[in-house]
Amino acid sequence: MADGVPTWEEVARDYGRFLYTVAYRLAGNDDEAQDLVQEALLRVRRGLERYEPGSLEGWLARIVTNVFLDEVRRRKRRPVHAFPDDDPDRVVPPAPAADEAGRDLSDEVQAALAELPEEFRVPVVLCDVADQSYEQIADALNVPVGTVRSRLHRGRRLLRASLSEYAR
Amino acid sequence: MSEIMREPTSPGGDLPESLLSALLDGELTAPEAAAVRARLEVSPEWREILEEVRVARDLVRDLPPREPPTANVLDLDAARRRRRGRWVAAAGAVAAMVAVGAVAFVPGPDRVRPPVATFTDAHAARSSMGNDAISTLAGAAVPEGQGR
Numbered sequence: 001m002a003d004g005v006p007t008w009e010e011v012a013r014d015y016g017r018f019l020y021t022v023a024y025r026l027a028g029n030d031d032e033a034q035d036l037v038q039e040a041l042l043r044v045r046r047g048l049e050r051y052e053p054g055s056l057e058g059w060l061a062r063i064v065t066n067v068f069l070d071e072v073r074r075r076k077r078r079p080v081h082a083f084p085d086d087d088p089d090r091v092v093p094p095a096p097a098a099d100e101a102g103r104d105l106s107d108e109v110q111a112a113l114a115e116l117p118e119e120f121r122v123p124v125v126l127c128d129v130a131d132q133s134y135e136q137i138a139d140a141l142n143v144p145v146g147t148v149r150s151r152l153h154r155g156r157r158l159l160r161a162s163l164s165e166y167a168r
Numbered sequence: 169m170s171e172i173m174r175e176p177t178s179p180g181g182d183l184p185e186s187l188l189s190a191l192l193d194g195e196l197t198a199p200e201a202a203a204v205r206a207r208l209e210v211s212p213e214w215r216e217i218l219e220e221v222r223v224a225r226d227l228v229r230d231l232p233p234r235e236p237p238t239a240n241v242l243d244l245d246a247a248r249r250r251r252r253g254r255w256v257a258a259a260g261a262v263a264a265m266v267a268v269g270a271v272a273f274v275p276g277p278d279r280v281r282p283p284v285a286t287f288t289d290a291h292a293a294r295s296s297m298g299n300d301a302i303s304t305l306a307g308a309a310v311p312e313g314q315g316r
Contacts, residue, residue: 012243017233024234037236109227127193128228134195146186149195153186153221160224 004053008045015060018130022061025125026068028114036071040064061130062140065122072118112162120155123148183207188218192225 006014016037023036040063051059103111113121126132126140134152138145187204190196196204208214 017235020236021234025228025231030237033234034237105227106231109231113228124228128225129231134190134193149186149190150184152193153189156189156221156224157217159228160220163224163227 005048005051006056008041008048011044011048011056011060012041015056018057019060019064022125022130023064023068025110025113025129026065026122028110032071036064036067039067043067055136057130058132058136058140061126061132062136065126065140069118069122108163109159112159115162116155116158120151120158123152124155124159127152185214185217188214189221189225191218192222 019037019040020033023040024030024033027033027036040060043063043066044060047063113124116124122141123137126137127134132140134145134148137148137152141148183203187196187200191201191204208218
């Protein structure tokens with residue numbers, strides 16, 4: 001890492017799991033998370049020249065969030081048609097119903113997270129998964145800090161309502 | 169009306185409920201935190217909401233990190249191949265739609281080809297009756313009173 005600016009290889013090696021975790025919590029499944037991470041890494045590659053040393057995780061979380069929101073907007077513009085994927089290394093997760101009996105608390109929380117509308121899910125993931133401050137989230141989403149606080153709170157209340165059996 | 173103005177407030181109506189999440193996250197100034205704590209002292213409803221958001225927050229924060237299913241996910245060449253593959257698939261779909269549209273909406277050759285054989289036969293039939301078709305038409309076109 002020269003002058004605090006990492007190489008692309010260092011980002012992929014040291015922050016790959018962080019990127020993937022954020023992508024997975026946003027997307028809700030491995031297949032889409034892989035797409036998000038790969039697109040995010042391509043943007044990281046292009047953006048590293050302009051990266052100013054600071055919170056690398058914040059920068060990466062912002063990129064993967066933008067990729068996710070671009071994808072959400074793209075899907076709203078036109079419905080997605082599935083094409084067969086010929087990538088032999090691609091791992092397709094089992095359908096959620098297939099192992100319903102084996103679901104643990106993490107699966108339940110993830111399912112509840114995936115049910116949240118994107119406007120609430122994104123601040124929850126950025127705050128509670130990517131550990132970003134309200135100000136960083138506001139910058140990433142281009143909204144006021146008060147809006148972040150409000151959406152985050154509503155997202156948490158919705159989550160709590162759908163996970164009512166896990167009171168503690 | 170802004171999003172903040174619409175959100176629920178404390179029983180007294182002067183503090184937005186979202187300050188409870190901000191209190192948990194350490195995102196309040198000292199005076200704000202003091203105001204929220206004072207409200208919590210007197211409001212069982214706010215204490216209940218605080219507990220709800222604390223549980224939700226902890227459940228998400230306790231989720232384990234997720235490992236990429238394959239090392240390929242972090243491979244730049246694989247990312248490029250995947251993106252290229254998606255473009256090719258999208259271009260193929262567009263080409264297929266254009267082809268289907270062309271077949272469905274462009275008139276086929278039979279529809280625009282004039283029935284030359286039919287015209288020729290009809291003309292030959294009229295001509296063989298002694299007066300060719302052109303002469304017959306000319307006779308019909310002579311103004312009234314000037315004809316034969």
